[in-house]
Amino acid sequence: MKVKIKKWTGVGTWSYKVDYDNCGICRQPFHGCCPYCKWPGETCPVVWGQCTHCFHIHCMAKWLKAQEPREQCPLCRQKWRYA
Amino acid sequence: MSLKPKEVNFDVTWKKLSITIKNVLQMDPVRHDVWTECFSDVYSLCVAFPESLAEKLYDEVKQLLSDHVANLYNQVSAAGEESILIIYHTHWMQFNKGAKYLDSLFSYLNVQHIQKQRFSEADQKYGHITMDINEQHMEIGELAFEIWKEEFIKLLKERLVLVLLSCIKADRLNKGLVAPVHIVKGVILSFVEVCNFKKKNTYVLYESVFEELLLQQTAEFYRGESIALLQELTPSQYMTRVIARKEEEKMRCAKFLPPSCHVKLEKKVHVELVEKHMTMLHGECGKLVAGERVEDLANMYVLLKPIKDALKPLVSCIQEHIKQQGLQAVHQLSGENMATQFVENLLAVHAKYSGLVAEMFNRDHQFQEALHRAFESVVNSKMSRNFPKSPEIIAKYCDTLLKKSTKGLSEGEVDDKLTHCITIFKYVEDKDVFQKFYSRHLAKRLIHQQSVSMDLEESMINKLKSACGYEFTSKLHRMFTDMTLSESQNQKFSEFLKDNKLSLDTNFAINILQAGAWPLGTTSLGFSMALPLELEKPLQYFEKFYHSSFNGRKLTWLHHLSQGELKCCFTSRTYIITMVSYHVVIMLLFQKTDSMKLSELTEATKFTSDGFSRFLQPLLDSKLLVTDSKELTDDSVISLNLKYSNKRFKFRIAMAQVKEQQQQEVAAAHSSVEEDRKMYLQAAIVRIMKTRKLARHTDLVQEVISQSKGRFAPQVPMIKKCIELLLDKQYIERSNSNHDEYKYVA
Numbered sequence: 001m002k003v004k005i006k007k008w009t010g011v012g013t014w015s016y017k018v019d020y021d022n023c024g025i026c027r028q029p030f031h032g033c034c035p036y037c038k039w040p041g042e043t044c045p046v047v048w049g050q051c052t053h054c055f056h057i058h059c060m061a062k063w064l065k066a067q068e069p070r071e072q073c074p075l076c077r078q079k080w081r082y083a
Numbered sequence: 084m085s086l087k088p089k090e091v092n093f094d095v096t097w098k099k100l101s102i103t104i105k106n107v108l109q110m111d112p113v114r115h116d117v118w119t120e121c122f123s124d125v126y127s128l129c130v131a132f133p134e135s136l137a138e139k140l141y142d143e144v145k146q147l148l149s150d151h152v153a154n155l156y157n158q159v160s161a162a163g164e165e166s167i168l169i170i171y172h173t174h175w176m177q178f179n180k181g182a183k184y185l186d187s188l189f190s191y192l193n194v195q196h197i198q199k200q201r202f203s204e205a206d207q208k209y210g211h212i213t214m215d216i217n218e219q220h221m222e223i224g225e226l227a228f229e230i231w232k233e234e235f236i237k238l239l240k241e242r243l244v245l246v247l248l249s250c251i252k253a254d255r256l257n258k259g260l261v262a263p264v265h266i267v268k269g270v271i272l273s274f275v276e277v278c279n280f281k282k283k284n285t286y287v288l289y290e291s292v293f294e295e296l297l298l299q300q301t302a303e304f305y306r307g308e309s310i311a312l313l314q315e316l317t318p319s320q321y322m323t324r325v326i327a328r329k330e331e332e333k334m335r336c337a338k339f340l341p342p343s344c345h346v347k348l349e350k351k352v353h354v355e356l357v358e359k360h361m362t363m364l365h366g367e368c369g370k371l372v373a374g375e376r377v378e379d380l381a382n383m384y385v386l387l388k389p390i391k392d393a394l395k396p397l398v399s400c401i402q403e404h405i406k407q408q409g410l411q412a413v414h415q416l417s418g419e420n421m422a423t424q425f426v427e428n429l430l431a432v433h434a435k436y437s438g439l440v441a442e443m444f445n446r447d448h449q450f451q452e453a454l455h456r457a458f459e460s461v462v463n464s465k466m467s468r469n470f471p472k473s474p475e476i477i478a479k480y481c482d483t484l485l486k487k488s489t490k491g492l493s494e495g496e497v498d499d500k501l502t503h504c505i506t507i508f509k510y511v512e513d514k515d516v517f518q519k520f521y522s523r524h525l526a527k528r529l530i531h532q533q534s535v536s537m538d539l540e541e542s543m544i545n546k547l548k549s550a551c552g553y554e555f556t557s558k559l560h561r562m563f564t565d566m567t568l569s570e571s572q573n574q575k576f577s578e579f580l581k582d583n584k585l586s587l588d589t590n591f592a593i594n595i596l597q598a599g600a601w602p603l604g605t606t607s608l609g610f611s612m613a614l615p616l617e618l619e620k621p622l623q624y625f626e627k628f629y630h631s632s633f634n635g636r637k638l639t640w641l642h643h644l645s646q647g648e649l650k651c652c653f654t655s656r657t658y659i660i661t662m663v664s665y666h667v668v669i670m671l672l673f674q675k676t677d678s679m680k681l682s683e684l685t686e687a688t689k690f691t692s693d694g695f696s697r698f699l700q701p702l703l704d705s706k707l708l709v710t711d712s713k714e715l716t717d718d719s720v721i722s723l724n725l726k727y728s729n730k731r732f733k734f735r736i737a738m739a740q741v742k743e744q745q746q747q748e749v750a751a752a753h754s755s756v757e758e759d760r761k762m763y764l765q766a767a768i769v770r771i772m773k774t775r776k777l778a779r780h781t782d783l784v785q786e787v788i789s790q791s792k793g794r795f796a797p798q799v800p801m802i803k804k805c806i807e808l809l810l811d812k813q814y815i816e817r818s819n820s821n822h823d824e825y826k827y828v829a
Contacts, residue, residue, distance in 0.1 A: 002653040002723070003670050005617055007590040010625075010664075011530055011644040013598040017637040031599045039557060041597050042568070048635055 016046045018054055024075050025059035034058040048083040051076050091131040096124050097143055104144070107188070108151055108181040126191050137196040141220055144189070148230045152178075156235050160242075168246055168262040168270050171239070175273045178231060186224025193222040225280035232277050232288065240292050247271060247293065248300050254335060255304060268339050275341050286343055294344055298351050305355035313360065318367045322382040325356045357386045358393075365396045372400045381443040394449055402453035405436050409461030422479035430503050433458060455510070462510040474517035475749070477508055482524035485540060487533045494536055501543050505550055512796045514551055515759060519752045521547075522559055522602045529566055530594060530644050551793060561600045569594045572629075579628045589647075591621045595629070595638070602755075603641065612642065613689035615671045618664070651707075654727045660707075661735040665690070665698050670707070678722030681715060705736050764797060764805040772815050772827040780806075780823050 016030045023046075026035050033044040034056035047057040053075045055063070064071050064080060071080045103121050106113045128136045155174045162170045186193070197220045221229060236243075250260045250267050260267060274289040286294075308328075312321055332352050336345040357364070364383065371379045380397075387393040412428035436454055444450040462473050481504060484497050492500075511517055528534045541563070548556045573592050580586065596603075614622065626638055647667040651658045662670070665688075672679065672687050679687075685695050696715045702708045707727055712719045767790045771783060778786075784802050791797050806825070809815050818824035 002651070002674055004650045004652065005589045005667065005671070006648040006650045006659060008592070008618060008621070008647040008664075008667070009532070009645055010591075010593045010618075010622065010640065010642075011596065012593065012638045012640045013596045013601070013603075014629075014633070014636045014638050015598040017635050039561065041561060041564075041600065046635060054635070 016054070018046065019052075023056045023059055024053065025055050025063055028056070030054075030056070036062075049073050049078075050081040050083045051078045052083075086126075086130075088130040088132040089127070090133070091127050091136065093128065093131075093136050093139060096128055097140070100124050100128075101143070101147055104147060104185060104188075105151070107184050108148075108178065110177050110181060121188055122191070125189055129192055129195060135196075137192060140192065141196075144185075144223060145226060145230070148227050149234060152230050152234050156238060159235075160239060164242075164246055165261045167242060168250075168266055171243065172262075172266045172269050172273075175231075176269070178227070179273075179276065182224055182227035182231075185227060186222065189223040193224075196220075197222050222280070228277045228280055236274070236277065236288070236292070243270065244293055244296055248296060251297065251335070251339060252300065252304065254339075255331075264338060271339060272341060286341075289341065289344075294347070297340075297344075298347065301348060301351050302355050305352055306359075309356050309360065313363070318363065319371075319376070319379045319382070322364075322379060322386060326382055326385060328356065329353065353389060358390055361387075361390070361393060365393075368397045368400045372397075372404045375439070377439065377443055384444045384447070388447075394447075398449050398453045401440075401450060402457045405432070405454060405457035406460050408432050408436070409458060410464065413461070420483070422476045423483060425473075425476045426480040426504055426507055429458075429461070429507050433506060458507075458510045459512070462507060463512045472513070472516065474511050474513050475520050477504065477511065478517050478520035478524055480504060481521060481543065482528070485524075485535055485543065486528060487535055494539060497535065497539055498542060501539070501546060505546050508547075509550055513756075514555070514793070515763075515795045516753070516756050518555060518558070519602065519756050519759075522562070523748070523752060525559060525562060526601050526603065529562060531646060555794070558600065558602075561597065565596050565600065566594065569596075575632070576625060576628050579631075580624065585624055587621045587624070589617065589621065591625075593625055598639070602752075603644065612665060612668055613687070614642075615668060617671065618667075651727075653723055653725055656728065656732060658727075658729060659733045661733075663736075666702055666736060669699065669702060673708075673723050677725070678720050680717070681719045681721060682717040684721060685717075701736055707736075760795060760797065760801065761805060761808075763791060763794065764802055765809055767791060768802075768805060768809055769814055772825065776827050777818065778825055779821075780825065783825060 018030050021029050021031075023030060023034065028034060030046050031040060033040040036058050037044040045057050046054050047060050048054045051073045053073050055074075060080075063074055072078065073080045100121055103113055103117060105111075125140070128140050155178070159167065159171050159174060220226075246261065247267060247270060250262065253260055262270075271289075271293060274293055275285060278285045278288050305328075309325075312324055316324060329349070329352060333345075333349060336348055340348065364387065368383065371383065383397060384394070387397060409429060409432050412432050413425050416424050416428075433454075436457075437451075440446065440450045440454055481501065484492075484500055484504075508514075508517065525540070528540075534540050544556050544559050544563075547559075572595055576593070622640065629636070629638060642664045645664040646661060647664055649660045649662060649667060649670055651660060651670075653673075668688055669684065672684060681696075681699075684699075688695075690698065699708070699715070699721070703710060703721075706724055708721050709724045710719050710721050764787060767787050768783065771786050771790070772778060783806070784799060787802050788797055806815070810817070810825075813828055815825045816828055818826045
């Protein structure tokens with residue numbers, strides 16, 4: 001072996017795997033945060049339903065609370081189940 | 084003895100009483116039993132039967148006092164100028180004491196007869212007094228002093244005052260006095276003491292008889308002296324002399340005058356010696372400041388301080404001077420360590436002048452402000468066009484301090500330097516520009532593991548936080564969080580490998596950053612390459628691991644930021660070289676062969692970015708690879724340098740940082756600052772409108788400026804633009820009634 005990698009430090013960024021950029025409830029981008037949070041990141045994650053729609057977790061929680069007892073996805077009106 | 088009123092022979096009793104009174108007034112010995120008996124005499128006269136004799140007694144006492152005083156007056160007025168003070172003083176002291184004893188002797192008369200018929204203060208103020216106040220009877224002590232005042236001082240005042248004034252003048256000229264100091268003071272104080280029985284305006288007599296003339300004489304004296312002094316002394320000598328003179332005068336006040344007068348007299352002296360020559364002193368400021376004559380400036384400060392607004396010209400001189408010095412210190416800096424020079428020169432200037440301000444001007448806040456204003460204008464001055472702006476330079480300075488290097492500074496030293504750096508940083512107007520550049524530098528340091536120490540990084544961020552608040556550093560904090568998260572990810576990843584019985588040949592670590600939180604340049608876009616198997620495999624494992632633990636996230640690799648350590652065994656010595664990943668990729672291609680054509684290299688790496696030679700150049704420069712041709716073309720042959728040698732066996736190959744790329748990055752930073760500012764301004768406008776609901780245009784602009792002062796100095800056109808943007812977005816609307824007003828739309 002003429003050359004050998006002794007150590008390697010890779011750099012990558014993560015972002016949400018989403019089909020559209022903005023949360024359907026608050027209309028804020030997913031890479032930003034919901035209106036109730038100050039900073040984006042681990043504390044303000046995105047959540048998916050089985051209907052494949054996704055929202056900020058805080059937005060969704062608030063929405064579901066308002067919808068009780070019939071919990072629907074705000075986009076397709078199917079029963080909301082966390083994926 | 085009985086207290087019952089009885090018939091009294093006035094003449095007999097009064098005769099007895101008057102002898103005692105005379106004795107008391109002359110301070111002759113009075114036997115104790117005689118003295119005690121007098122009290123009962125006064126009592127019995129006051130309550131005499133069938134009619135009180137108090138009125139008569141009062142008149143007699145008044146007459147007696149009047150005679151006594153007239154007698155004394157004759158004695159004193161006969162004296163010559165040299166002895167008049169001493170004689171007056173002796174008699175006054177005697178009379179003063181005697182009068183007080185008499186007052187207590189006649190206390191029954193005072194309380195029972197005189198006080199009762201007096202008008203109270205309220206009567207005097209609000210009642211309709213028909214009787215003249217002066218006709219009222221006075222208490223005996225007061226009466227005595229009143230007689231002294233009316234029948235002695237008023238007659239003799241011209242002579243007395245003349246002698247007193249000449250005494251004070253003699254003292255100013257350091258000549259001998261005609262009377263000892265305590266006598267002079269005693270005489271002066273007699274003008275005050277004689278009014279002591281009055282409840283208010285005790286000083287009226289003193290002021291009218293003596294003080295007025297004294298002040299007049301003082302003014303004349305110092306007017307003459309200042310003119311004489313100015314003719315023979317230089318301004319700086321003059322100032323020293325004036326300060327000494329003022330100090331003497333202060334002592335003199337304490338020596339001769341009642342406290343109420345001190346301030347007035349000193350003020351008079353100050354007016355004559357300083358205030359009247361202010362134009363001359365102000366004219367001197369420029370010269371003194373330019374020469375930095377510390378003592379003279381300190382004197383100037385002392386002299387000008389008491390006069391309102393007199394310091395202003397001096398303050399502005401100092402401010403201008405510091406500004407010039409500051410500009411000179413950073414003028415024409417260039418070269419590698421320009422940033423270091425910039426900050427350290429400024430710090431030196433700052434330290435010097437804050438020291439001087441403390442020394443010369445007693446930390447007067449006016450001068451501290453001048454120092455701050457001067458530095459603000461130095462730090463924010465627009466230098467020549469190609470010269471980077473101060474926030475950029477300061478950020479660079481921090482970077483050089485925090486980056487691993489061979490400067491050999493201890494952590495404590497670096498920390499001190501950073502603390503000082505904050506002093507300069509506080510003057511920066513465009514703090515957001517600094518933040519932008521600082522975060523870029525920080526990102527590079529973190530990703531390339533070039534920080535001297537994490538503790539230092541942390542402490543610097545805390546310093547910035549305390550200077551600018553939490554919001555300013557939150558982005559920097561998020562970068563730190565990502566680093567610690569990545570560390571734990573790496574640990575979990577190695578456990579994951581163990582659990583799945585996978586193994587890697589290389590020591591593999593990953594930094595996973597949150598997209599958007601890091602200021603990573605856009606220059607990486609449009610660049611990708613084929614990874615060799617050695618790297619592809621661990622990356623795939625990692626992706627698998629990552630997706631298993633985080634659902635719904637996608638990873639984007641930033642290979643232009645990753646780096647590796649290569650062990651090179653093709654030379655006689657083994658070298659361990661740190662290089663960015665595209666260099667690693669190129670080097671790995673030479674595993675099987677010693678030389679390759681450029682076109683083959685391009686083919687194998689699948690670099691999509693044009694200018695492949697740009698990536699190759701650093702390797703050629705470092706002589707790890709060699710080429711046969713001078714110009715790189717597709718047919719150039721690149722080969723390993725088998726004879727490579729280097730003194731150090733562990734080193735790093737720098738990234739290809741082309742100049743225009745650097746400039747691009749700077750431009751990108753500036754434009755992103757611009758974007759951030761727009762967002763910030765819009766947020767500020769919405770915040771303000773939300774609380775105010777209705778605001779006039781000018782008020783709104785003012786408020787926005789004051790809110791964003793901590794971060795940057797916004798330009799009014801930009802604020803207008805943001806207002807228009809918000810009008811378009813219908814966050815706010817123009818008010819119907821007033822075109823100049825905006826309304827918040829909920």
